[in-house]
Amino acid sequence: MNTPEFCSLSLKPALLENIESLGYTRMTAIQAETLPHILENKDVIAQAKTGSGKTAAFGIGLLSRLDSNSFKVQAMVICPTRELADQVCKEIRQLARLTQNIKVLVLCGGAPFTSQRASLEHGAHVVVGTPGRLWEHLQKHSLRLEHLRVLVLDEADRMLDMGFADIITDVISHAPSHRQTLLFSATYSEAVRALSQRFQFRPVSVSVEASHRDNDIEQRFHRIDKNKRLNALGYMLAYHRPESTVVFCNTKRECQDVADTLAHCGFSVQALHGDLEQKDRDQVLVRFANKSCSILVATDVAARGLDIKDMQAVINYELPFDPEVYVHRIGRTGRAGAKGLALSLVGDAELNRVKAIEDYMNVGARWDEVAPFRLDREERYEPPMVTLWIDGGRKDKMRPGDILGALTGAGGIAGGEVGKIDVFDKQAYVAIKRDRADLALACLRKGKIKGHRFNVRLSQW
Incomplete structure (x- = not known):
């Protein structure tokens, strides 16, 4: 059954025109269920996963409430991680591009506080941030919320899991009581319900099915000996050769050890865990998202908020203890109608976890054999892209279109040979087809971007 079209909603003409120009015609399920209530200024608590279209739902809702002539903070989105905040900010900016003078700011840790404060002094309509940095700005009075109209709690369950309950309460205490509060969460735990009861007024409750169906993801379980787990992982990666794979580990130390071993054996791999500096984390995610690194070995906490398009496979190096965590892990593949692959290594001590997953998902496990494989040094599958680092960014007024x-101008590179472009405050990254990397590097070193020369090098962190 088709969902309604966006033109059926009472939206500002510029906003509706932009939505149509972006190729959006019909709403996703979560948008169809929430937007009519949001546009009626009702509080909403919605159960929806990453990839369901929830960001556009609350983004369109909050943009419809803004007074563009008043450079006061009128909407605030609280996110669990910097990566999710960046994604949300980019989508809201895209939705607002035909609306005059709308300013959206990201306020997260890992970026200079003073530059954020300077940006706030010039005014903003929407702020998107993590709880800690938002609270810091509120404490130092660089952020004021007396004009706030819409408050959004995105991935509320993850924020509570990460221990942000008290600081979220402190942040919301600065907001006016007469406001609209929208709460989005992948699960409806007791803690999430308590959060809703505390900060929402008669919320409309909405729940939609997950953004992927079970048959979108091929799940396979592999029984392995304890001391052959790494060899089995190497076999899976060498056999399937996925361009984009997340390998989940249960601990930071295991995560780093697995990544180091795979890298030593010729795989294109990066580790993502809580001990990384924010700058290093940004670089890891840039390379993985732009397909110049094929394998990301991550812990569950570090991967929160991770939303990578076209992820081909998820591998559980070790099964999680909670079956719901397993579902969240494999849900990162098989999105938007694409087929996904979820592979799990299972030792004897983990068989009870498989039984818990079967009971939770109400489906039997499919078991496959692992062929003998020796993990040693040799040339492996290379990613299709490489990343070039540019010593300039938003501070230099640089935009992706400039790069x-x-x-594609004097450089002679075809647009289809250029991949994802990420621009940060002081540096930028551009993905290039591997066989065109030398030409692109020479082009950017000899030429100019926005009339200036910048240092450019091949990223090999």
């Missing part, structure tokens, strides 16, 4: 223009 693309420099490459």
